[in-house]
Amino acid sequence: MPMITFIRPDGGQRDLSVPEGTSLMQGATTQGLDGIVAECGGNAMCATCHVYVDEAWTERLPPLFEDEDALLEGTAAERRPTSRLSCQVIATADLDGLVVRLPDRQV
Numbered sequence: 001m002p003m004i005t006f007i008r009p010d011g012g013q014r015d016l017s018v019p020e021g022t023s024l025m026q027g028a029t030t031q032g033l034d035g036i037v038a039e040c041g042g043n044a045m046c047a048t049c050h051v052y053v054d055e056a057w058t059e060r061l062p063p064l065f066e067d068e069d070a071l072l073e074g075t076a077a078e079r080r081p082t083s084r085l086s087c088q089v090i091a092t093a094d095l096d097g098l099v100v101r102l103p104d105r106q107v
């Protein structure tokens with residue numbers, strides 16, 4: 001099961017095992033991680049599951065979906081080149097060790 005590191009804005013971090021085939025958002029929220037709101041439940045409609053992917057990993061993720069790109073324009077915290085919606089990033093074995101940072105706000 002891929003291990004994903006989530007880093008909070010204060011620098012604290014949690015390493016969570018996220019089942020393959022599950023989104024990072026689902027893996028985080030079902031394990032009680034604060035900092036991801038996910039108002040729409042993963043339907044790519046809210047942008048409250050925003051994360052910043054560590055730069056070392058950005059090339060290893062699938063490209064943005066068109067809808068994801070549009071939604072990222074409406075995030076509460078600033079959009080950066082490494083921004084993704086965690087509900088659209090699916091855990092795979094290749095992503096074991098992935099590091100993502102949480103923004104300072106989601107709404």
Ligand code: FES
Binds near residue numbers: 042086
């Ligand atoms: S949970 Fe709503 S866009 Fe990801």
